[in-house]
Amino acid sequence: MSTTPSSTPLPQVVQQGCASDPCNCASAAERASSASVSVVLAVHKAEPTPAVALSALKTGQTGVIADSNLSEDDGKLLRAMGLAPGRRVVMCRTGEPCIVAVVSGHHHASNPGADAQGCRCAARIGLARPLAEKIMVSMVTVGASGEPSRGV
Amino acid sequence: MTERRVALVGNPNTGKTTLFNRLTGLRHKTSNFPGTTLDARVGRFSIGQGDGAVAIELVDLPGVYSLELRQLESEVALGVIEGRSAPVGEPAFEPQAVLVVVDATNLGRNLLLVGETLRRRLPTVVAVNMADLAAKQGLHVDAAVLRERLGCAVVLISARAGEGIDELRGALREAVTVGAVPTRTPPGDETALGAWAEEIVVSATSGSGELIGRTFTDRADLVLTHPVLGVLAFAGIMTGLFLCVFWLAQYPMGWIEGLFGGLGSALDWAWDGLGLRVGPLHDLLKDGVIAGVGSTLVFLPQICLLFFLICLLEDTGYLARAAFVMDRALRPFGLPGHSFVPLLSSHACALPGIIAARCIPDSRQRLATILVAPFMTCSARLPVYVLLTGLLFKDSPLTAALAFVGCYALGIGAGILSALLARRTILRGQSRPMALELPTYKRPSLRNAVLATTDRAMVFLKKAGTAILAICIVLWWMGSYPKAEPSAKVVALREQAKMVEAGTATTWDLNDPAKQAELAKLDEAARKKALVEVLTARADHLEHREAKSASLMGVLGRGLEPVFKPLGYDWQLTVGVLASFAAREVFVSTMSVVIAGQEEGDDENANQTIRQELASATRSDGVTRVFSPATCWSLLVFYVLAMQCLPTLVLTSKESGHVKWAVLQFVWMTTVAYGGALLAYNLARFAGLS
Known part of the structure; x- marks a missing residue:
């Protein structure tokens, strides 16, 4: 496994499309097949990233829902639909409306063994921009160990 | 055998309907929840046989993400679970058990609803649906662990394949007979409930399932939800759908028309056979009842x-994508993407369009869609457009086609602007911004589609059929009574026909050189026969025209002529407009009768003659044309915009839950039509087209 560091600064957030494991939590075997990417990312320890609006995520980017300033009714509905704090989401299509995939329970932020399980979609939700703008997410970045970590 | 009520609860897209159909089959009835337009299905089935059999009444509740949302669906579901509410026609009491359907591939979210249900302390059975699909994706659900953690019965099923249904029946039987409440109580706090659900998922499931971005759904969505490709795909799919509807429906529609035509002839034959005189009862049965029922059933x-x-399409998961891609186009007008299918359907007929509006979750948006759906050009307007554009652009088919397109555009424009106005005034209020689940694509279930279609057909027949039939009979009566005695001219024509038939006269001056020359070529017997036919037909046509003029509708037409005069309509056109308030296409046949004295039929030459007569017909002054260019433009605009379909008004009243919305729809559309026609008439006159 190569450990050559890259001289070019790499983005801390994995910006690949959905089709290529956007939440950076493929199984170990799958990760090994794309070793160069994983290892290069691993040597750049992630800095904490500030929370951003869900609508600011680019296609393929992953975030963990931190907070929201939605109305009470909208907040309740979205939490019931799976967009609850602590949930990991992947932006599948940007724009108005956008599509986010809610990552299954195994990849809930509280689950320490998440990355070894594969990244399964629990639900895809089409979301209007006024809602997506009010949901704050911490972007998921890659830490030194190669495991996902969260920004603040 | 005492019937036990079981409430069926679940998130949307969990296969709740499939399970309901699987358990109850055709043994169900559809109504509404009180004061709402939400469908309420109640199915009945028994578990076991003989004395030990248990009768179950299964109440299918609306799909909800939570019982505690301030949404109609959630309030209705909670009301039934708490025994405060029940479908119309059923007594309200607390159900003996709750059956919660959850999606095995999305257990975490579904368990939130399970948790809310368990807190109600009712005997509960959790059916983990699509367990087979989850297993195929590599995700395994351990029912024993789930049972232990939830403290209630848990059964893995596949509603589509029918797997686990017997076990589920057994669990239901035990729940309603033993009545054991759940042994565990989930936390009440929302955050704690989420953690509780996640913890259960981690302990009760194993395997990874399909990865994001690698499923068929992800690949298909790359195209079907794309801002450009998605709209193109949507246009293609909808075009295919409507071509199928138009192409396939023409056959049964023809059969229904033939059937009712045959019934009319059978009635004549029976009347003759019984030696009865054709009179009011015969006319009521033939022209009122048979024609009225036929005119309703032909839409079926x-x-x-x-x-x-x-x-x-809904079952495949595509319809949610269609709503997604159209949301952007319709949102500025206060309508959601869901409105597109109802509005598109209304281009065939407003009736299915209004029923299709049930798929719109927001009640204000649903009402706005129902109110504006009749602005879309339905197929009943087409004969009127054909007549008027033909009169306006007789020698220019291209211009006529452009005018046709303009009519469609005017209808769409008026509809969406009216929706915007309604959403900014009477239906003001924040719309639900789109938060729409896009389910995984699945192979559709024919069984579900057939059962749902049967349901809709019965609802349509039950709701619209009776009222429409009554209205048809009233309108037939207004157009037929009071009967007028035949005029001297009609009597003379019939006398002449009799003389020719008796051989006391073999020729007659028809005041029609062409017809006269045609008859002259025939031998004597054929000439005699043809002459009798011509004279009798003339007498019939004249009599029809006089009858229409003397009927209540004719009298109303003369009385209301001043109201329509500013639009350029004389009493004859007023009769046509009034008659077509029952159904728009009646305008052409009414005008044919009132002006030409006969209805259009299958004979194209005769129809051509009628159209020529309409084009050259004059008003009472004998100079001004009935169908002047300015009047034609005015009529065209009026027919694009006016609400002239009583069945639609009946259905609007039923689907909106109150007659006031049908009244508003009628008043608004008629006002817009009147204003539009007035403007068109005066602009046309200003342009020198009078």
Whole structure:
């Protein structure tokens, strides 16, 4: 496994499309097949990233829902639909409306063994921009160990 | 055998309907929840046989994400679970058990609803649906662990394949007979409930399932939800759907028309056979009842086909994508993407369009869609457009075609602007911004589609059929009574026909050189026969015209002529406009009778003659043309915008839950039509087209 560091600064957030494991939590075997990417990312320890609006995520980017300033009714509905704090989401299509995939329970932020399980979609939700703008997410970045970590 | 009520609860897209159909089959009835337009299905089935059999009444509740949302669906579901509410026609009491359907591939979210239900302390059975699909994706659910953690019965099922249904029946039987409440109580706090659900998922499931971005759904969505490709795909799919509806529906529609035509002839034959005199009872049965029922049933194939195909599309998961891609276009007008299918359906007929509006979750948006759906150009307007554009652009088919397109555009424009106005005034209020689940694509279930279509067809027949029939009879009566005695001219024509038939006269001056020359070529016997036919037909036509003029509708037409005069209509056109308030296409036949004295039929030469007569017909002054260019423009605009379909008004009243919305729809559309026609008439006159 190569450990050559890259001289070019790499983005801390994995910006690949959905089709290529956007939440950076493929199984170990799958990760090994794309070793160069994983290892290069691993040597750049992630800095904490500030929370951003869900609508600011680019296609393929992953975030963990931190907070929201939605109305009470909208907040309740979205939490019931799976967009609850602590949930990991992947932006599948940007724009108005956008599509986010809610990552299954195994990849809930509280689950320490998440990355070894594969990244399964629990639900895809089409979301209007006024809602997506009010949901704050911490972007998921890659830490030194190669495991996902969260920004603040 | 005492019946036990079981409430069926679940998130949307969990296969709740499939399970309901699987358990109850055709043994169900559809009504509404009180004061709402939400469908309420109640199915009945028994578990076991003989004395030990348990009768179950299964109440299918609306799909909800939570019982505690301030949404109609959640309030209705909670009301039934708490025994405060029940479908119309059923007594309200607390159900003996709750059956919660959850999606095995999305257990975490579904368990939130399970948790809320368990807190109600009712005997609960959790059916983990699509367990087979989850297993195929590599995700395994351990029912024993789930049972232990939830403290209630848990059964893994596949509603589509029918797997686990017997076990589920057994669990239901135990729940309603033993009545054991759940042994565990989930936390009440929302955050704690989420953690509780996650913890259960981690302990009760194993395997990874399909990865994001690698499923068929992800690949298909790359195209079907794309801002450009998605709209193109949507246009293609909808075009295919409507071509199918139009193409396939024409056959059963023809059969229904033939059937009712045959019934009319059978009635004549029976009347003759019994030696009865043709009179009011015969006319009521033939022209009122048979024609009225026929005119309603003829829409049924279109409605059934449309719903069958829409159900299939919905079942595949595509319909949610259609709403997604159209949301951007419709949102500025206060309508959601869901409105597109109802509005598109209304281009065939407003009736299925209004029923299709049930798929719109927000009640204000649903009402706005129902109110504006009749602005879309339905197929009943087409004969009127053909007549008027033909009169306006007789020698320019291209211009006529452009005018046709303009009529469609005017209808769409008026509809969406009216929706915007309604959403900014009477239906003001924040719309639900789109938060729409896009389910995984699945192979559709024919069984579900057939059952849902049957349901819709029965609702349509039950709701619209009786009222429409009554209205048809009233309008037939207004157009037929009071009967007028035949005029001297009619009597003279009939006398002449009799003389020719008796051989006391073999020739007659028809005041028609062409016809006269045609008859002269025939031998004597054929000439005699043809002459009798011509004279009798003339007498019939004249009598029809006089009858229409003397009927209540004719009297109303003369009385209301001043109201329509500013639009350029004389009493004859006023009769046509009034008659077509029952159904728009009646305008052409009414004008044919009032002006030409005969209805259009299958004979194209005769129809051509009628159209020529209409084009050259004059008003009472004998100089001004009835169909002047300015009047034609005015009529065209009026027919694009006016609400002239009583069945639609009946259905609007039923689907909106109150007659006031039908009244508003009628008043608004008629006002817009009147204003539009007035403007068109005066602009045309200003342009020198009078």
